[in-house]
Amino acid sequence: MPEATNRLHATRFMPSVVLRIAVLVAAMFAAALLTLAIGQRSDVGLGNLLQLLLVDDGSLARSAVVDLRLPRLLVAGLVGANLALAGLALQAVTRNPLASESVLGINQGAALGVAIGAVMPSLIIVNLDVMAIMGAITAGIITFTIAGGLGGRLDSIRLILAGVTVGAFSFACVRFAFTLEDNLARIVLTWISADISSVSFAQVPALAVAAGLGLVASLFLAHGFNILSLGDGASQGLGLDPRRVRLLGALLAAILTGVSVSAAGPVGFIGLVVPHLSRRWFGHNHRLLVPVVALGGATLVLLADAASKLVRFPFETPLGIICALIGAPYFLYVTLSARRLA
Amino acid sequence: MIFWPVRAGLAAAALFLSASLSFSASALEVKHDLGTTDVPDEPKRIVALEYSFVDSLAAVGVAPVGIADDNDRSRIVPAYTDIIGTDWTSVGTRAAPNLEIIASLQPDLIIADTSRHEPIYEALSEIAPTIAFDSLTGKYDVALESARIIANAVGKSAEMDARLADHEKTMEGFKSEIGDVSDLSIQFLVDNGKGVYLHTPDSYNGSLLAWFGFRSNLKPNGGGTYTDVIAQSSLEQLSEVNPEIILRGKYADPGLTDSWVGQPLYDAIDAVSKGQVFDINAHEWSRLRGVLASEVSGASLVEVMKKVAR
Amino acid sequence: MTIAAQTYSGMRNRRALVLIAVTLVLIVATAIWSIGVGAVAIPADVIINTLFNLDGEKQTYIIMRSRLPRIVLAILCGGAFALSGTIIQAVIRNPLASPGIIGINAGAALFAVSLVTLFPAVPQVFMPLAACAGGLAAAAVVIVTARTRAVSAAHLALIGVAVGFVCEAGVDYFLITSSDAERSAPLIWLTGSLWGRTWGHVEIALLPLTALGGLALLLAHRLDLMGLGAETATGLGIRVPRERMVLLTLAALLASISVAVVGVMGFIGLMAPHIARHLIGGAHRLLMPLSMLVGTLLVLLADGIGRAIAPPIEVSAGILAALIGAPFFVYVMLTTAAERDT
Secondary structure: OHHHHHHHHHHHHOOOHHHHHHHHHHHHHHHHHHHHHOOOOOOOOHHHHHHHHHOOOOOHHHHHHHHHHHHHHHHHHHHHHHHHHHHHHHHHHHOOOOOOOOOOOHHHHHHHHHHHHHHOOOOOOOOHHHHHHHHHHHHHHHHHHHHOOOOOOOOHHHHHHHHHHHHHHHHHHHHHHHOOOHHHHHHHHHHHOOOOOOOOHHHHHHHHHHHHHHHHHHHHHHHHHHHHOOOHHHHHHOOOOHHHHHHHHHHHHHHHHHHHHHHHOOOOOHHHHHHHHHHHHHOOOHHHHHHHHHHHHHHHHHHHHHHHHHOEOOEOOOHHHHHHHHHHHHHHHHHHHOOOOO | OOOHHHHHHHHHHHHHHHHHHHHHHOOEEEEEOOEEEEEOOOOOOEEEOOHHHHHHHHHOOOOOOEEOOOOOHHHOOHHHHHHHOOOOEEOEOOOOEOHHHHHHOOOOEEEEEHHHHHHHHHHHHHHOOEEEEOOOOOOHHHHHHHHHHHHHHOOOHHHHHHHHHHHHHHHHHHHHHHOOOOOOEEEEEEEOOOOEEEEOOOOHHHHHHHHOOOEOOOOOOOOOOOOOOEEEEOHHHHHHHOOOEEEEEEOOOOOHHHHHOOOHHHHOOHHHHOOOEEEEOHHHHHHOOOHHHHHHHHHHHHHHHHOOOO | OOHHHHHHHHHHHHHHHHHHHHHHHHHHHHHHHHHHOOOOOOOHHHHHHHHOOOOOOOOHHHHHHHHHHHHHHHHHHHHHHHHHHHHHHHHHOOOOOOOOOOOHHHHHHHHHHHHHHHOOOOOHHHHHHHHHHHHHHHHHHHHHHHHHOOOOHHHHHHHHHHHHHHHHHHHHHHHHHOOOOOOOHHHHHHOOOOOOOOHHHHHHHHHHHHHHHHHHHHOHHHHHHHOOOHHHHHHOOOOHHHHHHHHHHHHHHHHHHHHHHHOOOHHHHHHHHHHHHHHHOOOHHHHHHHHHHHHHHHHHHHHHHHHHOEOOEOOOHHHHHHHHHHHHHHHHHHHOOOOOOO
16 A cells, blocks of 8 residues: 555654654553542542552552552553554454444444343343443444445445444434333443443453453454555465454454453443554554554543543543543544545 | 291302302412413322322322332332322333323323423323422422422312421421431432442432431532532542441442442441441432421431431 | 337336335325324224214324324324435435434434533423434534535545534433433433324424425435436536535435434434335435335334333334334345445
């Protein structure tokens, strides 16, 4: 792709890659500090934060930092990294720079799974988190089916439109479920808005393992993703089986999304915004994009977490809402300003 | 031949009787949240679309023919069914009551909630005269005022006045039993297993607790009012609010708060460390409002306070 | 034309007329059936007594003031949504386009929900007006872009999708942060429902929708020209940007007014054109009327079933219509070849 090579050439004239990655890492740590410093307890602030982290003085302030804010920070950061990696894989696999878990209706499908599980608990023997994953997978399958199937050429626009349709239908059903019972409505509403204010360390290990595996797997697949973008014919010419790369990529995206959704609920747009921004600043080479996207995803969600605590202080605004309020306008800006899309 | 004073008296009585008969044929103008409606005198077939309206009707011994009971008859508690009986027809959820079922009951009065049913007010008015009150977001005093207007609409003003006088005595009795609690902070919260929701002083229960004289540690965050009447909360926020007494209504067992036991921040909350976390009936406190409901809440509050070290 | 071609097109026209006639009969039958079903089952003799004001048992409120206006509204709005969807699919030149795709549904929802949340003092009687304004505002973004820039149809679709996401984020924000999640009337309306509709609603929609619908049917042949592609259409003397603007505005008006009275029933506009196209082919002169009738039939069926299925719960017509049409829709998507868009 001439465009890609131009981009790769262009990077030579911008500040070196190493510098930009350093800035990104610094941004991530800054975001982490920021969200660690914000909270409802007044005895924890930027001033004594480091001291509380490092010195165990048995105080309540330290417990607030270590037992509450730290796991929340870890969950936010890991979810961000996972979802960004999932989005990158989805975009490579579908050759569509706008594919992401909420655009493809996967998040909304998960929400519908939870709503069904909550409305008819007698029918369901598994717990709500599993219902979420089942819903996500079903929605993904329906989207791909309507768009033309995994086998042949995936029509780019059809994929998005199919995803939006599946998502809209799922969400309509969820909103209908709200009217059936008030306690149920509150449970489902809380879940689908991805509120992480009550997470504990228990949710961290699964996310961390997924992030680690996701990074490693993505790096392995990075070369394949690069070649995929050249088209199926070129891929085969270069000795790569595009179907295998696509399948592995889709599987990777599904697992990363499923684990994140199960831990925090459906967070939308991270898989869209972060890879997109990363491509603008770091080029199209997936070997570089993978770590960048993970760092960028973590940074963005950490910032969103800080915002979710501030917007209606001292009451929380769920993380999913904040990410949608950031991501959707960005999506609109991208579609309006691009000169040529799809 | 009848003695003439008796005849005069009989004539006067006849005049009076006919006058009052013509009064009862005319309608009563009731002013409510969504306007003014002509309500027939002494309606016999009433449909109540919120629990607090069932409460007001039960307070004066009137049984509605239809109730929006969220498809769960047990939500109309014995405190009500002892008075109104059990042969009402369910008209569906409070959120979306079924208009056809309401119409099939051929009501002569419908009592609706202002915020829930405003969009269908026109449709309801076509079935029967409809009056609306703020049950969902109204505070304790609003609930009592609505009860008064409802009783007037069903022709039981005198009974309601007497009942409210009794109510005031009962509640003042509870208040004196509880004593001076202006230095005690209390918090009512709902725990549904996935989230914890605090009822702020702008909510019904918040205002009821304030009436009893309790302090609330929550502060207005929206220029004098609370941005959320019922706010979702986290452990950190709860520990910062730090109430001395917690009234916990659980919709799920185990609740989210149970998972917090053992965490330093939870154990350090005044209410937890003093063993003053009391489980109360979530449905009765959170959903039911009104004259009888507040008396039930008051009675349970008295029991709770007996266990509080003063 | 050769004799064979003449006979073929004659056969096509005859087939179309037969289909249209059959659909009309089905609509009348469904309407009659719909009068009798619901939470209160009404036998035929009572129906006749009520309709013709004869002596004997009547159910005046339920039939005359509840079910009849709903049936009329279902006919009006089902047809309007279907027409809107047919137009949009022709302009966007993508089988997965629908009124929801260009952001109409989400825009209408946003304005309506913000009205209820931000200005609770305003009587909810103004919600239809707000909904209409919102739908048009959202569509305006797409329409204005179509007018001022030479973008591909696919690009237009993406802009519409993005606008939809922004509005959805706003709706979710208001729903979550409004003082009580139990303000459910907007929620029911968001799923597309005929609950609580009266003759007053019919009055609002009757004139505009009939006029616009008639206009749409008259412009059917223009859609054929748009379907030839931007270059060919321009070559034939059509000013493509202006044509897109006019057609999209018409579609937006049809959908917004319908949304204003019955809520968000996006799937009719997606499915009805497909089902009709599968039966009758792509010539819009025939497609438009059949699509309109299919949409009407879907909503009528959905409304009747929704009322009868589980009283006192009433399942929203919007959701049921999507469920009824979904299997056929997926089947159609699977069997048609992927379309190519400009």
